[in-house]
Amino acid sequence: MERRRVGRSGLRVSELxxxxxxxxxDTDEIDAAEQVRxxxxxxGTLVDTAASYADGDSERVIGTLLSGKVGRHELVLATKAGIRAESRPDGGPGRVVDASRGALLDSLDESLVRMGTDHVDLFLVACPDPNTSLEETCNALRIAVTSGRARYVGLSNHPGWATARTATLLExxxxxxxxxxxxSLLQRGVERxxxxxxxxxxxxxxxxxPLGRGVLTGKYRRAIPADSRAAGSQAGFVQPYLEGPATDVVEAVATAAEGLGRAPGEVALAWLLEREGIASAIVGARTPAQLRSSLEAVSLDLPYEVHAALDDVSAPDIGYPERW
Structure with missing residues (x-):
């Protein structure tokens, strides 16, 4: 698997x-261990997690693996902070976005304990916090690096202006x-x-x-499998990609896959890995079998005509002011 440089930093990660x-x-420790192997x-090297995944249990599983099954030096660990669980007034589960200095650094410390390591390779702010200034958030990121708890820092799910402002503050x-x-082919908004x-x-x-919330694997073309995310508690997460223009993209991917003798998911990943600026495509498999299918994508070089056709069918609407 190719190792790619992350931007102009010294960090290098696997392309998947x-x-x-x-x-x-949904994935127990046994299956997680098989996935890592x-x-x-x-x-592969890059393992991506977050303090909020399964209320910290995702990081705990990683910690268990690092305690004897996997060497810390084998992994490039990335984690995210800025979202915490909190009960709603009605007693149900809820979440709070908090990218304040205290919240980010406390979360990072807790993540390090759960994973049993003294640092992460990449520390990311999970999403924008409208109640905290970027200056304060960036101060926390600077402390994370200068204290040795993180080697590199970044943002997740932030718009372009916040990305530019953060980069300026961290210089x-x-x-x-x-x-x-x-x-993915179903979500190209980042290109704007x-x-x-x-x-x-x-x-x-x-x-x-990168697989369009699983839709680009083609498993939803005829029906919704009973054991899929779309049939369970995450139905709302998948639903936007099950109708409208997305169906044309899925069919185009399936047609290309049939012609190439490959799985639709492999074609979708291969398209993304050939895009400019991509350091890594993060695949979140529930089972070892799903992961093995995704790993096949690194051996696929899409013909120019196929890549161009997928570009056309999935092209996002880009207008003023991004395009003058």
Whole structure:
């Protein structure tokens, strides 16, 4: 598997990253261990998690693996902070966005304890916090690096203007290494301003949900499988990609896959890995079998005609002021 430089930083990651949002919830420790073994055998290095995944259980599973099954030096660990669980007034589960200095640094310390390591390779702010200034958030990121708890820092799910402002605030000593956003044939919104901004600022893009929340695997073309996310509590997460223009994109991917003798998911990932500015595509498999299918994508070079056709069918609407 190819190792790619993250922007203009010194951080290098595998072109496919291993997402762990399902670990500790839908994926148990045994399956997680098998995923890591397969991932490392294929040349993978980047493992992406967050303090909020499964209320910290995702990081705990990683900690268990690092306690004897996997060497810390084998992994490039990325985690996110800025979202915490909190009960709603009605007693139900809720979440609070908090990118304040105290919240970010406390979360990072707790993540390090759960994973049993003294540092992460990449520390990301999970999403924008309208109640905290970027100056304060950046101060926390600077402390994370200068204290040795994080080697590099970045943003997740932030717009282009916030990316540019953060990069400016972190200059010249710390720098903004990475941005992590949803990017796939079904979601190309990053191309409007975040991707050009990241490129100009020297930050690398980590793409989450590169398989369009699982829809680009083609498994929803005929029906909704009973064991899929769309049939369970995450139905609302998948639903936007099950109708409208997305169906044309899915069919185009399926047609291309049939012609190439490959799986639709492999074609979708191969398209993304060939895009400019992509440091890594993070695949979040629930099972070892799902991961093994995604790993096959690194061996696929799409013919120019196929790549161009997929570009056309999935092209986002870009107008003023991004295009003058």
């Amino acid at each position: 990253g291993l997402g762990t949002m399902a670990w500790g919830r 397969d991932f490392l055998d294929a040349g 010249p000593d710390v720098g903004l290494a990475a941005v992590e956003l949803e990017y 301003d975040v991707l050009p901004a990241a490129d100009a600022l020297g930050a690398g893009l980590l793409a989450w949900s």
